[in-house]
Amino acid sequence: MRADSIGYWLKTERETRHLSIEEVASTTRIPRRTLESLEEDRFEDLPSGVFVRGFIKAYATAVDIDADEVLARFDSERPRALPPAPLATVHSRRRYGALVLAITTFALFAIIVATFSLVRRAPAQDDPIELSSALPCRVEAAKAERSYCGPSTIATLTESSRS
Numbered sequence: 299m300r301a302d303s304i305g306y307w308l309k310t311e312r313e314t315r316h317l318s319i320e321e322v323a324s325t326t327r328i329p330r331r332t333l334e335s336l337e338e339d340r341f342e343d344l345p346s347g348v349f350v351r352g353f354i355k356a357y358a359t360a361v362d363i364d365a366d367e368v369l370a371r372f373d374s375e376r377p378r379a380l381p382p383a384p385l386a387t388v389h390s391r392r393r394y395g396a397l398v399l400a401i402t403t404f405a406l407f408a409i410i411v412a413t414f415s416l417v418r419r420a421p422a423q424d425d426p427i428e429l430s431s432a433l434p435c436r437v438e439a440a441k442a443e444r445s446y447c448g449p450s451t452i453a454t455l456t457e458s459s460r461s
Contacts, residue, residue, distance in 0.1 A: 319334065
């Protein structure tokens with residue numbers, strides 16, 4: 299960092315006013331890392347020139363320096379074309395976010411379908427037991443001196459009901 303650079307000048311003005319970088323970050327709502335990049339003249343780590351100008355103006359206002367003077371100095375010093383921020387990281391985050399959203403949506407849909415099918419198939423526990431079909435079987439089992447109702451009892455019942 300050069301002693302006559304914009305970043306060095308901003309840092310010196312901030313320190314002269316006994317302000318910490320956290321105070322400036324809190325006042326401007328600019329992340330600390332961005333302010334440190336400004337003070338260290340690392341413009342390649344920052345977004346495009348329009349944003350850098352906004353950061354510098356907010357920084358100057360927070361430190362109580364004439365913003366127009368700071369911007370004029372920045373314009374005279376800055377490289378003619380600041381490289382744009384890399385977009386690859388933005389796109390990869392979007393793809394990852396879309397994938398998470400798709401998986402979450404599919405999982406939620408699967409849970410809803412599974413719950414619906416289980417509720418639909420489950421027998422109602424409040425339904426009364428059908429006794430009309432069990433009663434003749436027990437009567438016939440008692441007549442035949444058996445303790446259960448099996449297929450032979452039903453067959454006997456149907457044969458005896460025919461006679």
